[in-house]
Structures are given as structure tokens and as C-alpha cells.
Amino acid sequence: MQTLKRGLVAALLLLSPLAQAEGLQDRLTAFFAEKLAGFSDDVTVTVRTPPNLYPTCDQPSFSVVGFTKLWGNVNVLARCANEKRYLQVAVQATGNYVVAAVPIARGSVLQTNSVTLKRGRLDQLPPRTMLDINQAQDAVSLRDVAPGQPIQISMLRQAWRVKAGQQVMVVANGDGFSINSEGKALNNAAVAQNARVRMSSGQVVSGTVDADGKILINL
Structure with a gap:
């Protein structure tokens, strides 16, 4: 009987860290699934921090450390009532992202049929890959892009609404x-960007470009 009891105790001791790890992983998965709602509907979190550094409370609150992306390798602050623990986690997220639908030449203006959405692992994409296809509409490509290539925000700029030398x-x-x-x-500017204007008097003013190409100044 004593041998059986000792065996049960040993089994419970082995299962306890495993249950704690699974519980923490489940809570972190729920945390990131909420954060990524609208971007990903398939989120998996793996905790890389050793179990002896896990928070000791049952329901810690989580926050992402720093201004970082929400997938890939992420640092998380776990708070209990009287302690803080920093966790390293790997977040896998699957969702839609923007890719070139046709060959896009440098300097061309993107049309509706220039890009399309593709589903895949967001954590495996290049940095700042575009997720909202509406961001690409009427943008100007800064480089040649091959069909199927993910569109990064740095590849595009907004179309100029005002050009240098234009009467505005x-x-x-x-x-x-x-x-x-x-x-x-006096300079090129897209909608919502700042433009400098030389008036007929010679005075130079600056204001914000609106959708109609007017320069708005608030006095």
C-alpha cells in the first residue's frame, strides 16, 4: 500500500508541471487570439521560458513588452498580485495577407486587379507585410514586384495628390x-501629408492636403 501511495505522489508531482505548462499555454493562446482577432483565426502559442520561471498564480494578466508585432517571437509580461515574470513565447498565426496578383512595374499605380489576398502563416512573412488590401488601392509601387510576392508597406507610397510646381x-x-x-x-504630397506653398506675395505657408487637393491651414 505504501508503495502504491508513493507511486501516486510521484505521478502527481510529474503531472503538476505539465498541467501548469498546458494551462499557461492555453491562457496565452486565448490572450493572443483576442489580440489578433480580425487578422488571424488560427493562433498557436508555444512557451519557450523554462517552467521554473513561470508565474506562480493561477490567472496572471498578460501584456506584450515593447512596440512589437504580435506573432513570431514575442516577449510577454505576466503579472500576478505581487510578482512580475517575463516570458518568451513563439506565436504562430494564420490569416490573409496581400500579394501581387500580376507583375507590378516600378512606378506603376496599383489597381484593384493588381493585388489579391492569400492565406498563410503571418509569422513567416517579411516584416510589415500588408494585411489590408484597401491600403494598396491607388498606391504607387517603388519597385518591381513578381506575381505571388507579399506586398510590404515599404514597397509602396501613396499617390501624389499635389505635385511640386502645381497651382493649388x-x-x-x-x-x-x-x-x-x-x-x-513647393513639394510633392499625398492626402493627409504636409505641403509647402509659395503664395503670390512670396510668402511660404504650409498645410495639410485634403482629398480634393486643397491645402488646409488652421489659424
């Missing part, structure tokens, strides 16, 4: 008044 309308808005005048743009 400047709209200055103040408290209860608005003044319109024309000038010449």
Missing part, C-alpha cells in the same frame, strides 16, 4: 472665417 488652392480656416487663395506647391 489654399484654404485658411479661423474662428468664424475662411480665406481662399492660390499659390504654387
